[in-house]
Amino acid sequence: MEGLMNNPAFHTYAVCSAILAIKMLITGNYTTLQRMKNKGFVNAEDAQSFGGQPSEQEHPAVAHALRIQRNDLENIPLFFVIGLIFVLGGASPFAASVYCWTFTIARLVHWVAYLNHLQPWRAICYFVGYLTILGMAVQILF
Amino acid sequence: MEGLMNNPAFHTYAVCSAILAIKMLITGNYTTLQRMKNKGFVNAEDAQSFGGQPSEQEHPAVAHALRIQRNDLENIPLFFVIGLIFVLGGASPFAASVYCWTFTIARLVHWVAYLNHLQPWRAICYFVGYLTILGMAVQILF
């Protein structure tokens, strides 16, 4: 197998996916940061290792951070698979660029909007990402 | 790279994945709908934008919708990756059809059963989907 990195559509998809994966790793770090800062531990062993008392409920700042991660989990993996099928299925480099970059930028702005509690920007970015996945999925079907 | 869409095993996988991705997008819409209908907002900025008071706990109907999404998240991405490895690894079109369509139909019926609180149908469909992923994963291993 020769690497697919010379294929421009695959290359665009690969770069966007790497950016989104790093963004998701950092989003996970943000949750950990909120947990540490607010001593918001729900596992007894964590409270013991890092200080503080375990609580049954998540701290509001941790719950907010977990919702950001959850929204990512509900959307970005769909891009990962549908985007990959789209480019492996023979998408043109132009179509791949438009879909992949639109999705990636929408999710980065969504992230900033969610972190800063900005509505309706968060909802708009969510919807742009949603349409991107839907557009590729419909093109795969027909 | 020529597109893989001419490969029948990949084509079946692609169509099933597109159906499941669209189903997951709609499942997300259902959660939003329950949130709007019940004014069940946990983010203060959402309550402010869309009306109602933010609450610390999810509304029961929203929590039910989130559990449907969560069950999808625990299962369908496993199909996405294991199914893809299975077809890229050289699965026959027949094996790909049996596995992909069984999984897809099981998850669609699971969705209807969960929305309508129907047990044991939901558990049976979950188990069929589970066996499909397990079957492909074991075939990849050996």
Place this chain on the structure above:
Amino acid sequence: MEGLMNNPAFHTYAVCSAILAIKMLITGNYTTLQRMKNKGFVNAEDAQSFGGQPSEQEHPAVAHALRIQRNDLENIPLFFVIGLIFVLGGASPFAASVYCWTFTIARLVHWVAYLNHLQPWRAICYFVGYLTILGMAVQILF
């Protein structure tokens, strides 16, 4: 299409992904087991089918099991996609082996550590898995 299973980098990725997928299925079973053992049902239809009373809050043992699944969901799908792009992009069999097996072993030990409430082992394994995904993502970017 000839199967990619003859490609050693893809083969390593495929075997590791199958192991991780089976591990995630079993992790899901563990949650179900905790639910059954503790009669920890939140869906009224489940309590009716399997005995016990539905409760609004998850039982602590179920919540612990769900956190194990959640940690998997936040990390393993990132390996699935970034690992696949890495090997399809033309990674050497050696690099694929090092990254894929490091990640797989780290997540298996993480699982044992989380099940047995062992810190800081859980945090260390999480961090090793994190670095593996980050390493591959950065190599894809540059």
